[in-house]
Amino acid sequence: MKRILALMLAAVMTATVFAGCSADNAVSESTGEGTTQTTETQQPTAVVSKQTNKLSNNTQEKEKTEFKPDFDFCTNSVSKLNLVNSDSYIESYYPNNAYHPKLIDLGKEWNGYRFWLSYTPYPKGNDYYENPQIVGTNDLINYSEVKYTEPPLANYKKSVRYNSDSHLVYNEELDRLELFWRYTDYDTDYMALYMRYSYDGDNWSDKLVYFETYEKEKYDMVSPAIIRDDGAYKVWYIGHYQLCYRELRNGVWSDPVQTDLSFEDGAYIWHADIIKTNRGYELLGCATTDKKDRKHMNLYFSASEDGLNWETGVKVASPSEDYTAWDGGGLYRPSFIYADNHYIVMYSARNDYNDFGTGLLVGRDMFNLHGTDLDYIYNGQADAQRLWDYLNNDL
Structure with missing residues (x-):
């Protein structure tokens, strides 16, 4: 299987080496205060089952229609997503500098929105603002007002005491959203995962x-x-550039276990998202070939039957x-x-001029991801519909 995946990728990369953008490249109990973003006026006509029931890289090919999108495919996302910092003053200087996204799809509308997203603003790489925020969306392009923002730390100390690494979970048993994030204090060798929860997306619990x-x-x-699965919280995380695993069941943490994840080019895992699928578990993460450089990384895909x-x-x-x-x-x-028969990827990224943000990729499988030249910030209403027309018709 590993050799097959490598060969598949080699074929795809050979076919899609591309620097620009072209249609010919297709398929190569606290209440948060926030600012207001463009709010949806129209939900795309998507009919979707929940992701846990449909995921597979081996989806049988369906007969293609004659539909052709009225936009160009690109190797990457030309436009950032319109994800703002709830601090409007900072947002005016460093627009849409969202980082570290976590997207969940509830498969149906929940308190007004089908998709929910957490992210951490990261203007110019300043970790004072790296505090989790929550938004809702029905089309992945146009977002609600910021539903919750974790307040800046009173004891903040640059690169020592700060928040980071938000993650969002839907707890089906309790019908609530759960926001997790990491806090560190290097001075005292302290680290915590904090959590808040909400039954409506607007009102959030005290910090736990x-x-x-x-x-x-x-x-x-x-x-x-x-x-959240099988009555437990299953947690994968990075420890010393290794993918590790623990779970919390009935209030008791299991011992840490190091998985055997490795990469074709010897890269070291740094951050990852993992979802449960009909293959078991699938991972998409950033990894570096140089432990001294976590600014210039690529994205890698892997799968596992047991998560280990x-x-x-x-x-x-x-x-x-x-x-x-x-x-x-x-x-x-x-x-x-x-x-809608596609992987949908939100990826955070940066350039070497202190510009940060989050973009969007789509693909029928993980080896054919592509961005678009659509404008997600200034033409969100129209371009969201154009994107979903494509997703709904590319069968």
Whole structure:
């Protein structure tokens, strides 16, 4: 299987080496205060079952229609997504500098929105603003007002005490959203995963301690990817550039386990998102070939039947070949779902001029991801419908 994946990727990369954008490239209990973004006026005509019932890289090919999109495909996302910092003053100077997204698809409208998203603003790489925010959307392009923002830390200290690494979970048993994020204090070797929950997306609970340790060096959980499943919270995270696993069941944490995830080019995992599928588990993450450089990374895909033994990770996305583009430096933590016979990927990225943001890729499989030249910020209403016309008709 590992060799097959590598061969598949090699074929795809040979067919899709591309620097620009062309139609010919197709298929190569606290209440948050926030600012207002463009709000949906029309929900796309998507008919979708929940991602956990449909995911597979081996989906049988369906008969294609004659539908052709009225936009061009690109290697990467030309436009950022319109994800704002709730601090409107900072947003005016560093627009749409959202980082570290976590997207979930509820398969139906929940308190007004089918999709919910957490992310952390990261203007000019300033971790003072790296505090989780929540928005809802019905089309992945036009977003609600910011539903919740974690307040800036009173004891913030640059690169020492700060928030990071948000993650969002839908707890089906309790019918609520659960927001998780990581807090660190290097001065005291302390690390915690905090959690807030909401039954309506607007009103959020007090901050709860989900996990904590005063041995951060040993037990840190970088970029936790959390799945609520089988009565437990299953947590994958990065520890010393290795993918590790623990679970919380009946209030008791299991011991840490290091998985066997590795990559075709010897890269080291740094951040990842993991979803449960009919293959078992699928992973999309950023990894670096140089532990001293976490600015210039690529995205890699892997799958596992049990969450511990993983197929060799294969590179599926890279920075834009235009180094001046917003994502021309390196890719960072992605999030992904499967809907309308497509993988939909939100990926955070940066260039070398302190511009950060989150973009969008789509593909019928993980080895044919592509962006578009659609404008998600200034033409969101029209371009969202154009994108979903394509997703709904590309069968």
